[in-house]
Amino acid sequence: MRRIDVIVVGAGPTGLFVASELALRGVRVCVLERLEEPDPTIKSGSINVASAEILDRRGLLPAAEEVQRRRMAATGSFTAGRSNRLVRELEGAAMRTSRRFPVIGHFAGIMFRHDLVDQDDPVLAAHTAVANGIVVPQHELELLLGEHCARLGVEIRRGVEVRGLRSTGASLDDDADVVVETGAGDFSAGWVVAADGGRSVIRRRLGVDFAGTDPEMVGYQAIADFDDPSELRRGWTWTPRGIYTYGPVPGRVLVARFAPQPEDKDAPVTVEELQDAVRDVTGVPVTITGLHGRATRWSDNARQARNYRRGRVFLAGDAAHVHSPFSAQGLNLGLGDAVNLGWKLAATVNGRAPAGLLDTYEAERHPIGAWVLDWTRAQVALLRGDERTAQLRKVIGGELFAVPGATDRMLALSSGILQRYDVAEDADGPVGSIAGDVELTSGTRLADHAHDGRFVLVDRSPDGRYAEAIRGAEDRVASVADPAPLPSLFVRPDGVIAWACDDDADDARKLLDAAIQRWVG
Known part of the structure; x- marks a missing residue:
């Protein structure tokens, strides 16, 4: 039985990205995936700004931009001669040269309107570089990340069904190796990351409580052929029975209705079941061919x-949290888990982690997951088909969203750029927030210096005084001299600002040393 540093269970976006983060720092990692090939089933149709920035920091933004170009070309051919607000917003969303924030997405089907967004809002203006890499469907993202893993030498074993796991010690709570049991034999590893979905075998084997709220609606998504789809409205449409959207990708339909759950949730969706749902919600007697x-x-x-860690086993992505897929929050939440856990686990495997570093994964990500669950629950509540809820949508969409700054705030929340962590005592200003776009006087950006997964110190002092603080840790911290009248920054591998200080601050070096000690060791 071959021993591996880390086994990742699940080759979805979360599993692939955490595996690539580990490999980037020299960790031997193996991904075990039940499916023989990447799943082409239609799921989320895009990523948010925070996720696109994750790709940007690893040099993957050009690949994401190429995906968006192809998607927009296909969408344009489908909507030629038709009015479609989403397509117009995508086509006019931010080109990098125009420095505009991408205004796409919705809250409970209420589209974020371009004319209600203040592009000069400082929060939005700090996150514009990735605007052309947003329209990346989940299947395309998995292919992109699979290629990234291949370049890094990650071993991905497909067609391997994980059945359970056990510890080489007395229990899984022990500080001992973990054996992953599969139909292809046993695999031994120092650590395991379970990214095996909402029905995670690993989570169930660990006995971790998976508390929450029961479902109220059943939703379907597919690319289908219709005999006559002319009466199906494009864009989000509410009805007394639920909500649906048709397009902008040719034949794409998403429909959700408030109804009891099917008896067999694992049964494949038949044409008849999908057609019944579409007819019921839309009120249009279409035939799916x-x-x-x-x-x-x-x-x-x-x-x-309840917990994201037990001993040497971690939960990430849908294995740690599930909710409705509105706004693709699950995909983005999983990528956030992966980029947060990857560098911390790699530092631990390499014996370079400061005390307590791994404990910060759950401490930082669990509150974010809880917030996203509430965000999606609020949307479901606003989707109900009764007349009072319809009036509430009119007030929110027509009145509240029109208040100056309201759409800016909702768009920023949906885009994931307002997430903050408690990374330092008495932290204020940008410390704890995501760095976003940081342009340097050299013509490069901060993201350009983060491709290898190291911390980045942007030293803007006139005499380069902060570079001395990382002497001896250059293998883990990249130092970039950028003399400019702006705060110097110390940024973690996940893009979170761990220290920021003006040069005239008396305790600047002391605070930087504390940040390095806490996060680098």
Whole structure:
């Protein structure tokens, strides 16, 4: 039985990205995946700004931008001659040269309107560089991350079904190796990351409580052929039975209705089941003549693991939290887990982690997961088909969103750029927030110096005084001299600002030393 540093269970976006983060820092990692090939089933159609910035920091933004170009070309051919606000917003969203924040997405089907967004809002203006890498569907993202893993030498073993795990010690709580049991034999590892989905075998084997709220709706998503789709409205449409959207990708339909859950949630979605749901919610007697790939069924089941870690096993992505897929929050939440855990686990495997570093994974990510669950629950509540809820949507969409700054705030929240962590005592200003776009006097950006997964120190002092603080840790921290009348920054591998200080601050070096000690060791 071969021993591996880390086994990642699940080759979805979360599993692939955490594996790449580990490999980037020289950790031997193996990904075990049940499916023989990447799943082409239609799922989320885009990523948010925070996720695109994760890709940017690892040099993957050009690949994401190429995906968006292809998607927009396909969307344009589908909507030629038709009015479609989403397409117009995508086409006019931010080109990098125009420095505009991408205004796409919605809250409970209420689209974020471009004309209600203040592009001069300092929060939004700090996150514009990735605007052309947002429209990346989950399947395309998995292919992109799979190629990234291959370049890094990550071993991905497909067609391997994980059945359980055990510790080489007395229990899984012991500080001992973990054996992952599969149909292809046993695999031994120092650590395990479970990214095996909402019905995680690993989470169940650990016995971690998965508390939350039961579902109220059943949703479907597919790319289908219709006999006559002319009466299906494009964009989000509310009805007394639920909500649906048709397009902008040719044949794409998403429909959600308030109804009991099917008896067999694992049964494949048939054409008849999908057609019944579409007819029921839309009120249009369409006939579905065929499907492209498989249709997916989902619900607003909202649950979160009580703990993200047990011994040497971690939960990430849907294994740690599930909820309705509105706004693709699950995909983005999982990528956030991966980029937060990856560098911390790598430092631990390499014997370079400061005390307590791994404990910060759950401490930082669990509150974010809880917030996202509430964000999606609020949207489901606003989707109900009764007349009072319809009036509430009119007030929120027509009145509250029109208040100056309101759409800016909702867009920023949906985009993930307002997430903050408690990274230092008495932290204020940008400390604890995501760095976003940081342009340097050299013509490069902070993200350009983060491709290898190291911390980045942007030293803006006139005499380069802060570089001395990282002497001996250059293998883990990249120092960039950038003399400019702006605060110097110390940024973690996940893009979170751990220290920021003006040069005239008396305790600047002391605070920087404390940040380095806490996060680098």
